[in-house]
Amino acid sequence: MQITPSLFIDEKEISESFIRASGPGGQNVNKVSTAVQIRFDILHSPSLPENVRARLLVMVRSRLTKEGVLIITARRYRTQDQNRQDARNRLAELIYRATIPLVKRIPSKPTRTSKETRLAAKARRSQVKQGRQNIRKDKEELS
DSSP states (O other), X not given: OEXXXXXXXXXXXXXXXXXXXXXXXXXXXXXXXXXEEEEEESTTOTTSOHHHHHHHHHHTGGGBOTTSEEEEEEOSSSSHHHHHHHHHHHHHHHHHHHHSOOOOOOOOOOOHHHHHHHHHHHHHHHHHHHXXXXXXXXXXXXX
């Protein structure tokens, strides 16, 4: 499976199993195993460079088994072939996204206008809260 011009995943590294899909579909769903579950061992794949492997492990950590195997289940379509293609496309997309290094964010400074706006909002809020305070001093002076 070609991911990028320089990254190729061997078909032997991907194992497929066909399972019965859940949900509506009548006899078709009850009799035919159209859903596809593919497994890809991220930790032991010789095709993945270390930096891609590390990013991929972080990206899909919720879908990994304890052994580091990624499981993708596809049951969107009614045919095995379409579900198989869907699962492979999803795997390829995940690996492709892991090949793109994250750009480190450079923190920016707030502009003068944004600072002034924030301070003006704080002053307005302060005035609102001061308006809610008890007026005991004024009542005592009037008596």
